[in-house]
Amino acid sequence: MSFLLTVLGSSSALPTSKRYPSAHVLNVHEHFFLIDCGEGTQLQLRKFKFRFSKINHIFISHLHGDHVFGLPGLISTFNLLGRKSELCIYGHMDLKQYLSCFLNQFGHDLLFNVKFIPVKANHQMIIFENNQVVIESFPLRHRIPATGFLFREKEKDRNIRKEAIGKYDIGISDIVRIKQGEDYITRDGQIIPNHTLTIPPYKGRTYAYCSDTLYHKSLAERIRNVDLLYHEATFMDKDKKLAKLTMHSTAAQAAGIAKLANAGRLLIGHFSSRYKDIDALVSEAKTIFANTDAVEDGNQYHVSQQRKKDEK
Ligand SMILES: [Zn+2]
């Protein structure tokens, strides 16, 4: 079962020859969620071999160009490819106006419906849910309304041991109950404890996307124990005044949030093009949170499945 992040764009406002502006794709069980859509996102989707028809949900963190300028081109290409299925776009209310401008001018022959789902930038809220995943938005602090996104894989029922079914001749309706944690009572009244019949399910995996934001400790509470955390690191700590002024974070601050949140792994990106040596930003972050990597366009990050442990 996939839980795989692909980074399509990792630069900040000024793209470079190696880094496109922000865009990520998260694959949860072959459902593909596009997060931010900087200029050139459709080229990166092509380059890294994503099927356009698989993208049905797009999440926009805020309305700065490096996170949204790719949207008109992508919508246009969807149409040229003959898309019929609805496209859902999640973002702050202001995004609707931006989308309307484009759709009024270029969207007359659109073959599919574009559904806009407003996201409030001042509190945490569930914005999407299916059988596999729940997606929440949460507030960031930036120069304009901005939200992060938290993807939580749903936990499944316990797994029943195959040999137990045969041994106790367990029927289908009992199997359902046992998977939900109940003990089994045999026909002669013997109680078989659930933990001897089942093994724990896999933990639900989580991914949090935090771009762009001023450092603020309360962010860590929103994403506590997240497995994989992407946090912007536009600046180095020596430029933290500039970070504060522009409402961005430094590599050290991103690492501070990862540590406070007890994250499993930290990815940093959205680097200012002023830094030629990205290793320096990673080193800075690693002094605070060791499991840190700098993302590059095309990099993929898999979160592996781990079974829960039963309480003894
Ligand atoms: Zn940005």
Ligand SMILES: [Zn+2]
């Ligand atoms: Zn921004």
